[in-house]
Amino acid sequence: MKILIEDADTLEYLASNGRWTKNAAEGKSFGATDAAFQVAKKEPIARYNIVSYISQTRQFVNLDHGRGKGHATSPAWKHPRRRAGITSADKDSRAPRNHSHPTPAPHMAPEHRPSET
16 A cells, blocks of 8 residues: 555646656555645645555555645636636526416416416
8 A cells, every 4th residue: 555645637746756657556645644645735736635555456545635735727617617618707507596477388378377366
């Protein structure tokens, strides 16, 4: 089992040589989560995860997370609201509407249409 620092934006792991790698097996193993946490806080990354990597089963366990010294570098298109085509201008358009005077549906029989009182 290895304790690794994962860049939460790129999903890369800090390697022993100070570079980042996509291969968890090449990641630098820290002796304890606290040691990894102290190093991760100083790294020039925006967000990180401290993960336990079990190489025999290729499983990850997220142990902790936080922010490094870097700024978010993720492109705007990666943001979930941007991917869905929702912008802050659309915020009001998603608000519930007040339909106190609904328009009767044309496919409804007159006796089933809402009354207009």
